[in-house]
Amino acid sequence: MNGAESLIRTLVAAGVDTCFANPGTSEIHLVQAIDAVPEMRAILALFEGICTGAADGYGRMKETPATTLLHLGPGLANGIANLHNARRASSPLINLVGNHPDYHLQYDAPLTSDIATLGKNFSGWYKENSTAETIAQDGADAITAALTAKPDCQGQVSTLVLPADACWGESPGPRSPNPPPARKEVSGQAVDDVARILDETSVLLLDGPAMLEEGLRIANRIAAATRCQVWCAGAPSRVEGGPGRGPVGRLPYFPEHVQEKFKGVRKLILAGSLAPVSFFAYQNTPSYLVPDDCDVFTLAKPEENIVGALEALADTLKASENAGFKNEYAKPELPMGQLNLDKIGAIVAGLMPENTIFSLDSGGGRAVFAPAQQAAPHSWLNLTGGAIGQGGPVAVGAAVAAPDRRVIALCGDGGAMYTNQALWTQAREGLDVTTIIFSNRSYGIIETEFWRLGVNEIGSKAHSMLDLSNPNLDWVSLAKGMGVPGGAATTSEELIDHLRRSFSQDGPYLIEALY
Numbered sequence: 450m451n452g453a454e455s456l457i458r459t460l461v462a463a464g465v466d467t468c469f470a471n472p473g474t475s476e477i478h479l480v481q482a483i484d485a486v487p488e489m490r491a492i493l494a495l496f497e498g499i500c501t502g503a504a505d506g507y508g509r510m511k512e513t514p515a516t517t518l519l520h521l522g523p524g525l526a527n528g529i530a531n532l533h534n535a536r537r538a539s540s541p542l543i544n545l546v547g548n549h550p551d552y553h554l555q556y557d558a559p560l561t562s563d564i565a566t567l568g569k570n571f572s573g574w575y576k577e578n579s580t581a582e583t584i585a586q587d588g589a590d591a592i593t594a595a596l597t598a599k600p601d602c603q604g605q606v607s608t609l610v611l612p613a614d615a616c617w618g619e620s621p622g623p624r625s626p627n628p629p630p631a632r633k634e635v636s637g638q639a640v641d642d643v644a645r646i647l648d649e650t651s652v653l654l655l656d657g658p659a660m661l662e663e664g665l666r667i668a669n670r671i672a673a674a675t676r677c678q679v680w681c682a683g684a685p686s687r688v689e690g691g692p693g694r695g696p697v698g699r700l701p702y703f704p705e706h707v708q709e710k711f712k713g714v715r716k717l718i719l720a721g722s723l724a725p726v727s728f729f730a731y732q733n734t735p736s737y738l739v740p741d742d743c744d745v746f747t748l749a750k751p752e753e754n755i756v757g758a759l760e761a762l763a764d765t766l767k768a769s770e771n772a773g774f775k776n777e778y779a780k781p782e783l784p785m786g787q788l789n790l791d792k793i794g795a796i797v798a799g800l801m802p803e804n805t806i807f808s809l810d811s812g813g814g815r816a817v818f819a820p821a822q823q824a825a826p827h828s829w830l831n832l833t834g835g836a837i838g839q840g841g842p843v844a845v846g847a848a849v850a851a852p853d854r855r856v857i858a859l860c861g862d863g864g865a866m867y868t869n870q871a872l873w874t875q876a877r878e879g880l881d882v883t884t885i886i887f888s889n890r891s892y893g894i895i896e897t898e899f900w901r902l903g904v905n906e907i908g909s910k911a912h913s914m915l916d917l918s919n920p921n922l923d924w925v926s927l928a929k930g931m932g933v934p935g936g937a938a939t940t941s942e943e944l945i946d947h948l949r950r951s952f953s954q955d956g957p958y959l960i961e962a963l964y
């Protein structure tokens with residue numbers, strides 16, 4: 450058996466059975482090995498940012514890694530923006546990147562580049578000197594690393610750069626999986642310290658696994674027992690929402706709104722989160738957003754057992770099992786007439802199927818968050834690292850990971866153009882993804898930021914850098930050209946019709962919502 454096949458068999462034996470691929474010549478033996486191992490699913494994407502974003506979405510939903518398959522430095526470079534988002538999401542993910550053998554690198558052939566400088570940027574674990582002897586064990590170690598929470602990288606992207614001769618050389622065969630890594634437990638002292646100080650002036654700030662169903666339920670029991678508030682960080686990788694999962698206040702985007710929200714808060718308790726900082730620097734606002742008169746306590750660090758710490762805290766407080774919040778559905782009324790952001794939010798929340806997975810990008814999709822909270826059970830995947838073009842690719846991976854659930858990608862027209870090839874993979878794989886394009890034909894948020902930064906006139910050249918018209922993007926035609934049906938909506942009635950049509954049929958659908 451060659452090295453490539455020993456690697457693929459090792460991955461599959463450990464449950465890593467999905468590969469989002471865009472290969473080239475240096476990966477041919479890996480392609481051949483994937484072909485030879487029936488349990489490994491291969492999904493082609495036509496741009497590497499789709500492969501990396503899809504692997505991120507898959508990891509967030511499945512909590513086990515998928516792999517990418519990328520072509521040397523340039524292929525990896527094309528995928529980096531979404532690997533940055535994946536690192537910020539702490540997603541388990543394994544990059545397989547082909548490379549020239551050592552003896553070929555010295556000649557500086559055209560595709561030679563410094564892959565380490567690219568790969569170490571976002572990888573918690575990086576290896577580039579595999580041989581046919583070590584490649585299978587390297588694969589097992591890449592999985593362990595991908596599943597390990599670490600304080601220094603806060604992410605679990607493993608990158609295995611594979612010299613072609615490690616793939617084609619004779620190997621000793623596959624390796625057994627390593628034992629699964631466990632999160633570090635929080636000390637009883639930390640739990641007791643927090644239990645002593647929690648009161649109505651406290652905020653429990655959640656992130657990471659605390660945003661899943663169990664963590665939210667326990668946090669709301671603690672809130673009911675102590676009258677503290679429960680907030681989540683600005684962009685947790687995945688938030689479980691819906692009736693019965695408990696209310697959670699979300700930190701706003703703009704720093705002055707965060708400062709406003711902190712009024713009256715004297716104690717901030719971090720549960721898997723970091724103290725909030727401003728997304729960008731502004732001349733008249735601080736970067737660090739915790740007010741001077743608010744003390745910060747750490748219940749659990751991001752790499753620790755956060756849900757276990759919440760459970761121990763609830764036990765210490767003797768918090769009742771019943772957190773007291775309502776377990777009822779509250780579907781918004783469907784509005785009529787010309788679309789605006791609030792109406793789109795209400796319509797999507799009003800019609801969303803149970804257990805929808807939302808994949809958020811730039812654009813107006815945030816308007817869906819609040820109305821969806823009590824409308825139906827769902828998962829919400831945030832834009833974690835601010836690198837736009839995540840929505841479509843993450844939707845691909847989420848749909849592959851959870852084929853029995855509808856995925857709704859909420860994308861700005863600007864952000865969606867970075868990675869519109871996601872539509873082609875959705876069509877080819879028959880994925881149940883409904884894409885809503887929030888079409889304002891501009892880079893709207895940047896225009897807003899322009900005014901905030903004190904620039905009170907946008908000249909014609911500046912305007913042309915923010916304007917997406919002339920020519921207008923025809924999203925319905927773009928989607929059709931990649932095999933995805935859909936339509937445009939300027940009114941609530943049209944949006945309602947398109948959503949109903951999409952939810953009544955299998956496969957992808959795209960709606961351009963002009964507002």
Ligand SMILES: Cc1ncc(C[n+]2csc(CCOP(=O)(O)OP(=O)(O)O)c2C)c(N)n1
Nearest residue numbers: 811812836837861862863864891892893894
């Ligand atoms: C990879 C990357 N490139 C550029 C940006 C800067 N950027 C932030 S938002 C934005 C425009 C978003 O436009 P759109 O998706 O149409 O949403 P809108 O702001 O109009 O609601 C850009 C270019 C970014 N965040 N990430």
